[in-house]
Amino acid sequence: xxxASLGATAFAGAAGPLYxxxxxxxxxxxxxxxxxxxxxxxxxxxxxxxEAETKEDYGADVQIEDVRPQEGVQFAYALNLSVCTGCRxxxxxxxxxxxxxxxxxxxxxxxxxxDKGTLSxxxxxxxxxxxxxxxxxFYLPVQCQQCDNAPCVTVxxxxxxxxxxxxxxxxxxxxxxxxxxCEAACPYHARRFNWQKPQISAHEVxxxxxxxxxxxxxxxxxxxxxxxxxRTRKGRLPACLEACPxxxxxxxxxxxxxxxxxxxxxxxxxxxxxxxxxxxxxxxxFFDK
Amino acid sequence: MLSSVRLKTARGDERVACxxxxxxxxxxxxxxxxxxxxxxxxxxxxxxxxxxxxxxxSAGQPPRLHLASGAALEMVDAxxxxxxxxxxxxxxxxxxxxxxxxxxxDTTQGPRLRNHCVDCHDxxxxxxxxxxxxxxxxxxxxxxxxxx
Numbered sequence: 440x441x442x443a444s445l446g447a448t449a450f451a452g453a454a455g456p457l458y459x460x461x462x463x464x465x466x467x468x469x470x471x472x473x474x475x476x477x478x479x480x481x482x483x484x485x486x487x488x489x490e491a492e493t494k495e496d497y498g499a500d501v502q503i504e505d506v507r508p509q510e511g512v513q514f515a516y517a518l519n520l521s522v523c524t525g526c527r528x529x530x531x532x533x534x535x536x537x538x539x540x541x542x543x544x545x546x547x548x549x550x551x552x553x554d555k556g557t558l559s560x561x562x563x564x565x566x567x568x569x570x571x572x573x574x575x576x577f578y579l580p581v582q583c584q585q586c587d588n589a590p591c592v593t594v595x596x597x598x599x600x601x602x603x604x605x606x607x608x609x610x611x612x613x614x615x616x617x618x619x620x621c622e623a624a625c626p627y628h629a630r631r632f633n634w635q636k637p638q639i640s641a642h643e644v645x646x647x648x649x650x651x652x653x654x655x656x657x658x659x660x661x662x663x664x665x666x667x668x669x670r671t672r673k674g675r676l677p678a679c680l681e682a683c684p685x686x687x688x689x690x691x692x693x694x695x696x697x698x699x700x701x702x703x704x705x706x707x708x709x710x711x712x713x714x715x716x717x718x719x720x721x722x723x724x725f726f727d728k
Numbered sequence: 729m730l731s732s733v734r735l736k737t738a739r740g741d742e743r744v745a746c747x748x749x750x751x752x753x754x755x756x757x758x759x760x761x762x763x764x765x766x767x768x769x770x771x772x773x774x775x776x777x778x779x780x781x782x783x784x785x786s787a788g789q790p791p792r793l794h795l796a797s798g799a800a801l802e803m804v805d806a807x808x809x810x811x812x813x814x815x816x817x818x819x820x821x822x823x824x825x826x827x828x829x830x831x832x833x834d835t836t837q838g839p840r841l842r843n844h845c846v847d848c849h850d851x852x853x854x855x856x857x858x859x860x861x862x863x864x865x866x867x868x869x870x871x872x873x874x875x876x
Contacts, residue, residue: 519825527862544865565865570858668822674837676830685846685856686827699824699833707825727820 446535472495473598474611474650488651493655496636499644506649508573508605514651514666515606515693515721516677517703518580521728523687525571525578533582536667537653538645540637546643547664548679549628551579560712582679583608583629583664584712584720591621591630591663600661606721609651609695615660622661626713627720631664666690744768750791758787763849775853784809784851821831 467488471477477485486503493501530548538544551563553576560579572578589608592600599614600621622630636658648654649669656662667677671690680688691700703709707724731868749768758781759765762774786800793801794810811818820826821842828848830837848856 484757484861517825522826524856524859525861526859527864531862531867541868544863545867546865549865550861567861568864572858578864657830671833674832674834676833676840681828681830683828686825686829686843686848688827690833702823707822 458505462544468613471613473614475601477519482650484581489650493644497639497644497655498641499639501644501646501648501654503650503654504646506651506669508603508607509579509672511694512605512672512692514585515691515700515704515723516585516666517700517707517709517723517725519687519689519707519727520579520724521579521684521726523550523574523578523580524685525567525573525576526684528684529580529679529688532678533664535643536645536670536678537664537680538639538648538655540633540635540639541643542635545631545637547631547662548580548582551581552576553579558712579724580679581627581629582722583714584627584718584722585664585666587719590624590626590716590718592593592725594620594624595660595684596620600663603668605637605668605672607668608663609665609668610661610663611651612654612656612660612662613708617659617661619661626716628716630661632661633658722725746791755791758782758785773850773853775855778853779851806851807845811849 442488465488467484470663471479471485474656476480481550482505486505489503490501493503530546530550533539533548534544537547537643538716549565551560551565552567552571552573553560555577556581557563558708560581563579567573585602585606585608585703587602587606589602592602592608597614597616598614600608600610602608617632619632622632633656637655639655644655645653647669652665652667652669667675667679671677676686677690689699689703691698693700693704695701704723704724707725707727709725711718711720711723762772762781765772784793786794791803793803793806793809795801795809801809807818817826822841827845828843829840831840833840845851
């Protein structure tokens, strides 16, 4: 009898956080289907509900769109390591564009300070705090490499993350169960987990949002770079590229033979990070000095 | 940045268009060396290889430029002047692989604005100067050498 009572108490204690969490979860959200299975009218209802929730939770008036891949477009990114100065403007722009948590100053980009002559960013330092560029160092910004053979997609047990037709790896933030397998599988440390509900004051929220990209992510899900698909699928440049003061970043459609990205891939000695893993990234790096 | 100099004024460090003064008073011929520059030119720094002023500026008319051939060049066409020596950078720029930009990657959907050479490089001291970086993220796991 005492044992049963203790057991019940222990169960209630263990399940307590779940009840707290469930209080934040509406019935509509609980019953919501996977992004790829939503009919157009269902998806519109979801977007309007998320806008209302953002208003309620953050006090911000936002527009959440569903932006689909464009026909005949395959995105790729290249970064010139010879001119990157490590100023972290890209990281900062990402932080604001993608409505990251202000408390952690989170961003999809990490800029690693590296000793010249090395290329393993596992030994780089992303925590530097001195004038840049520093003698004897170079700077390696790392974000999602949008792999064509993406380990994060393979390991997801619920198919909450997948690769879209334009090459962008996306997450259905309402389908993710927060197991963090993808975070562990990514060799580029490109995925982040929302340990807490993101904090952003209403006037700092970027109101131009998309379901698969920069809407404010819920607590307990993994998030990642989407090449700013809410911008790039409308022909615009990603926020990190616009912020780069040195022009180190090149972005575009590899299917267009006259694009800047094609010129770089054809004329510079580009390489990818951790090529030996066979992830086939769409993010290329090069030195040209 | 084109046709302007960075000066310490009463309002602090700011850019002032050459024309602000030179439209009101005639420009004197260039001095023999940079140390002889006076007044508003005092704060200017010159470190562009070992080039003398007259490599780019016309001696009798400093607000005008000239190419290596001697052909006169307007300030707004200064990129041609830079390209004479910095051919690889100009080639990369022409193909969109050098220099910052904003706007659209797909120019059928909207404009793309490119930076000019002198938006980033002070023509008198072109090397990019060291800056203090934006703050690092404050990750739970973040510290020196730790990236998870």
